Amino acid sequence: MSNLAYKRVLLKLSGEALMGDDAYGINRITIERMITEIADVVRMGVELAIVIGGGNIFRGVAPGAAGMDRATADYMGMLATIMNALALQDAFRQVGVTARTMSALNIEQVVEPYIRPKAMRYLEEGKVVIFAAGTGNPFFTTDTAAALRGSEIGAEIVLKATKVDGVYTADPKKDPNAVRYATISFDEAISKNLQVMDATAFALCRDQKLPIKVFSIVKPGALKQIIEGANEGTLVHV
Template identity: 80%
Template sequence: MAAYKRVLLKLSGEALMGDDAYGINRTVIESMVRDIAEVVRSGVEMAIVIGGGNIFRGVAGGAAGMDRATADYMGMLATLMNGLALQDAMKHAGLVARVQSALRVDQVAEPYIRPKALRYLEEGKVVIFAAGTGNPFFTTDTAAALRGSEIGAEIVLKATKVDGIYTADPKKDPSSTMYAKISFDEAIARNLQVMDATAFALCRDQRLPIKVFSIFKQGALMRVVRGEDEGTLVHL
């Protein structure tokens, strides 16, 4: 039985690339959707905030020297592209998903409306929040903390390429060890790069825990929602 009734899954755009330089790897996204479907069909209500780094990376060279606000809006559009791709993959897997965008793009996605998002979750639909917070200078990590708080999620699941938070970069320092648990204050003080300080602070203030785990580890998502020993818990 799941330990959580409602969760917010934060997916980075880079996680959708697989081993590609940029863009969306269909095999990777289908694998992720299978794991998500297993969790949703177990009765867990799931919303997703998705990043756009994989799409934006393809135009990063042309963005050099660009105004920060303009670049951030381009990044928001990249998250919308990822959200639509994820919605399509879910449709093929038999899941019903709705994309809600913080930017108005009515031809392709609904605007973010909190009561509608809550109703969709109660109906067993997956809600994909795109375009971050709709504001430049705020990351999709902060959007995950914000949307998670707004929908009453019990935990933010930060899906990464590594299986938790380490004392140092495990690729550079093989002797580094993984934290089983770490407090918000310690994560901020140590300047851990898993999520930005604004997202950590918002989750701390809203008493919303974060679990950091690898989305590429088979069965990890289900183990996390069951409350099993998987990844790193960031807590008060």
């Protein structure tokens, strides 16, 4: 335990991270690789919670949602996160790690309702807790849910998993001279208009002094290296 940089973390996974190279949905090979790496970290003794997005599922119905009422579309997106959470929970089961899904929407026949003390107890017991349905409110993203749940459970850091290995001075896909920040303050990120998280989530993390680490979930071993304190990704701090 002494070699761990973090004991309790909140991992923010986008739904798109589950797609692999597919247009939408869940790529089985991708999710299995990802779960194996997360399970290795949990076995090291890290208390880990996950907030999952739903863009990979919702993307498949997006053309039909064009012109839809925003609140209705957001509730559909919340249901998509529950589908992803169940897929993650089952994938953890297959590698021998116990996971519990807790939803901000009440669907008790399928998932448990979110109850903070219960979530804390699960974490202390070494179970992975998957938070689904965002905050349970339309107009708020799963980034905001990650900031909120991370604050509520006393996480030491929010790990924002992306397909890029950190925050850059410019889009590295468009600018070959873009440079990755090793660390950057919240205020500097705001002044430079760097899109780390949506504005509400970013402000909440800053106010709660909850650091954010942006890293690549597709880079093998990156998550474990962060947990062990390696200089991986970009740290956003107060």
